[in-house]
Amino acid sequence: MGRIKGRKPEETREAVLVAATATFAERGFSNATLGMIAGRAGVTAATLPYHFGDKQGLYDAVVDAVYRDLVAFGPTLGGTKSFAQVVDAVYAWAEERRDGIRVILRSIIETGGLDTRVRELRMGPVLDGMSRLIGSHYGVAVEKAREMVVTLTHLVMRFVTNRPEDNCVAFGVKTAEQARACIVDVMARVGADLLGISPDARGAKAD
Amino acid sequence: MGRIKGRKPEETREAVLVAATATFAERGFSNATLGMIAGRAGVTAATLPYHFGDKQGLYDAVVDAVYRDLVAFGPTLGGTKSFAQVVDAVYAWAEERRDGIRVILRSIIETGGLDTRVRELRMGPVLDGMSRLIGSHYGVAVEKAREMVVTLTHLVMRFVTNRPEDNCVAFGVKTAEQARACIVDVMARVGADLLGISPDARGAKAD
DNA sequence: ATTATCTATAGATCTATAGATAATGC
DNA sequence: ATTATCTATAGATCTATAGATAATGC
Numbered sequence: 001m002g003r004i005k006g007r008k009p010e011e012t013r014e015a016v017l018v019a020a021t022a023t024f025a026e027r028g029f030s031n032a033t034l035g036m037i038a039g040r041a042g043v044t045a046a047t048l049p050y051h052f053g054d055k056q057g058l059y060d061a062v063v064d065a066v067y068r069d070l071v072a073f074g075p076t077l078g079g080t081k082s083f084a085q086v087v088d089a090v091y092a093w094a095e096e097r098r099d100g101i102r103v104i105l106r107s108i109i110e111t112g113g114l115d116t117r118v119r120e121l122r123m124g125p126v127l128d129g130m131s132r133l134i135g136s137h138y139g140v141a142v143e144k145a146r147e148m149v150v151t152l153t154h155l156v157m158r159f160v161t162n163r164p165e166d167n168c169v170a171f172g173v174k175t176a177e178q179a180r181a182c183i184v185d186v187m188a189r190v191g192a193d194l195l196g197i198s199p200d201a202r203g204a205k206a207d
Numbered sequence: 208m209g210r211i212k213g214r215k216p217e218e219t220r221e222a223v224l225v226a227a228t229a230t231f232a233e234r235g236f237s238n239a240t241l242g243m244i245a246g247r248a249g250v251t252a253a254t255l256p257y258h259f260g261d262k263q264g265l266y267d268a269v270v271d272a273v274y275r276d277l278v279a280f281g282p283t284l285g286g287t288k289s290f291a292q293v294v295d296a297v298y299a300w301a302e303e304r305r306d307g308i309r310v311i312l313r314s315i316i317e318t319g320g321l322d323t324r325v326r327e328l329r330m331g332p333v334l335d336g337m338s339r340l341i342g343s344h345y346g347v348a349v350e351k352a353r354e355m356v357v358t359l360t361h362l363v364m365r366f367v368t369n370r371p372e373d374n375c376v377a378f379g380v381k382t383a384e385q386a387r388a389c390i391v392d393v394m395a396r397v398g399a400d401l402l403g404i405s406p407d408a409r410g411a412k413a414d
Numbered sequence: 415a416t417t418a419t420c421t422a423t424a425g426a427t428c429t430a431t432a433g434a435t436a437a438t439g440c
Numbered sequence: 441a442t443t444a445t446c447t448a449t450a451g452a453t454c455t456a457t458a459g460a461t462a463a464t465g466c
Contacts, residue, residue, distance in 0.1 A: 001420045002462025009418060028317055030237040033454060044420060049456055051418090102316065109313055110235055113370030124376060143379065147393055150377045151362065158361040163320030169331060170357045172350065186354055186401070193400040194393070208446040209436025216444060240428060251446060256430055258444090 004043075013051050015041040021062050025099035028106055029059055063107060066100035067126070074129055083138070084188040084199040087152070091184050094160040102161045137203035140195050148194040152187055159183045211250075220258050222248040228269050232306035235313055236266055270314060273307035274333070281336055290345070291395040291406040294359070298391050301367040309368045344410035347402050355401040359394055366390045 004012075019040035023032040034045040034055060052058035073093055077086060094101055108114055114123055127149060135145035159167060164176035171182040192199040211219075226247035230239040241252040241262060259265035280300055284293060301308055315321055321330055334356060342352035366374060371383035378389040399406040 001460070003418045003420095003464070005463065007418095012418080026319065028235065028237070030235070030454095034456090035454080043418095045454090046421080046456080047419060055455070102319075106316055109309065109316060109368060112233065112309075112368075113373045123373075127377070146377075146379055147389070151393055151397065154362055154365040155358065158365065161316060161319075166320045166330075170334070170353075172353055182354070186358055190358065190397050190400065193396065208434075210438070210444045210446095212437065214444095219444080237428095241430090242428080250444095252428090253430080253447080254445060262429070 009051075012041070012043060012047065016043065016048060016051060016058070017061060017065060020058050021065070021099045021103060024059060024062055024106070025102040028110065029055075059107075062100075062103055066097065066104055069097065069100065071126060071129075074126075074133065077133070082200045082202055083192055083195075083197060084184075087188040087191055088184050090152075091156060091160065091180075091187070094156050098160055101157055105157050105161055134195075138195055138197055138201060139204050140197065144195055148191050151194060152191050155183075155187055155190070159187075216258075219248070219250060219254065223250065223255060223258060223265070224268060224272060227265050228272070228306045228310060231266060231269055231313070232309040235317065236262075266314075269307075269310055273304065273311055276304065276307065278333060278336075281333075281340060284340070289407045289409055290399055290402070290404060291391075294395045294398055295391050297359075298363060298367065298387075298394070301363050305367055308364055312364050312368055341402075345402055345404055345408060346411050347404070351402055355398050358401060359398050362390075362394055362397070366394075 016037065020032070020037045023037045023040060026032070027036075034048045037058075038045045038048055048055070048058055052061055077089065081089065127146060130149050131142050131146035134140075134149065135142040138145070162170075164179060167179040167183065168174065168176065171179050173179050173182060188199045192201070223244065227239070227244045230244045230247060233239070234243075241255045244265075245252045245255055255262070255265055259268055284296065288296065334353060337356050338349050338353035341347075341356060342349040345352070369377075371386060374386040374390065375381065375383065378386050380386050380389060395406045399408070
């Protein structure tokens with residue numbers, strides 16, 4: 001009972017967020033119970049409403065954390081890599097955040113779309129920023145860049161949240177590595193085609 | 208109480224399936240209650256377990272119906288249309304089955320992938336059939352065709368289950384019609400590029 | 415003193431079954 | 441006779457709150 005010796009409340013909060021991300025990713029909002037999340041985080045269920053108000057508040061905190069992470073990723077992409085390498089880097093980033101992306105994709109599909117808050121505060125700016133960046137980097141119109149970003153975003157989210165076995169079946173290959181190579185290759189070709197550049201193109205400037 | 212005068216049990220079953228498809232599409236498995244579905248279908252909750260065993264049985268029936276519908280669609284696609292027109296027809300087909308597709312997409316994401324039964328009995332055959340059809344129709348290798356089918360399937364499912372407003376934001380246009388045109392255009396270009404054909408290409412034979 | 419956590423539980427909700435009854439069709 | 445449907449409800453869950461208590465930090 002009472003406080004846990006030596007454990008900072010902020011650590012509890014963080015552990016709960018991690019546990020909640022995994023649990024919401026696996027089971028969705030309603031099927032994830034506070035008890036499961038709490039168990040995973042090493043506390044009891046009542047601690048969750050204490051920190052996050054209620055279950056929805058915890059869920060919102062998870063979603064916000066993923067978007068913040070995404071916004072922080074954009075600027076790291078500049079440099080001298082070929083377009084194909086950029087696509088690979090994006091996919092690698094997504095692979096490391098499989099759970100978070102699955103939560104986002106679920107939330108989009110569960111609510112029938114982005115809720116207004118997310119669409120206006122998150123998706124809009126993220127799309128705008130990325131399209132401008134890509135557009136100026138590869139010297140193509142912003143609309144073209146946006147079209148490409150939207151298309152590849154959908155593909156990345158779907159492929160990365162698929163089970164590796166399902167991607168193997170999809171591409172008719174045997175190992176997860178082969179499937180990954182197919183995925184990145186297809187996305188690089190599709191993206192380059194939509195931009196009207198070669199997959200080997202390197203951007204003009206490194207903004 | 209008792210039977211409903213003049214109503215065939217098969218009609219009840221069908222009404223329940225339609226109501227369940229819409230309700231599962233909107234709310235997912237756990238958040239759709241038997242009471243909601245029953246209300247929509249004009250019966251009471253207890254009628255559902257009677258017809259479908261339990262809630263999961265009802266859900267499975269919904270999923271199966273969508274896949275059966277999908278399998279029946281393939282053969283209607285032959286003809287003399289251009290590739291772009293085929294893409295448009297596929298998208299139109301999907302638009303009319305938004306709820307069913309949303310259920311499928313949810314089920315994929317909710318379970319972390321296709322369950323074995325669906326992957327082996329449904330997805331495999333559907334992919335194989337479509338890839339062969341497309342491959343021979345446009346004279347390209349089956350692997351290429353498969354890659355294209357997988358990619359466009361993901362895009363169709365995501366775009367069609369998105370709210371029209373979200374697609375407008377995505378493409379930066381004002382009306383749902385404009386967004387639809389962008390979607391079909393992008394998919395036609397992407398698909399043609401992956402097949403190495405022109406969007407205007409017409410198939411060789413009408414098998 | 416205040417904060418973070420626990421235990422216990424009230425209240426809400428939802429599924430599936432049991433038992434009653436009305437329509438159907440042999 | 442049999443089948444399809446309804447009413448009522450037991451049993452299972454799950455969330456969020458109330459009240460107790462142990463650690464923290466001024």
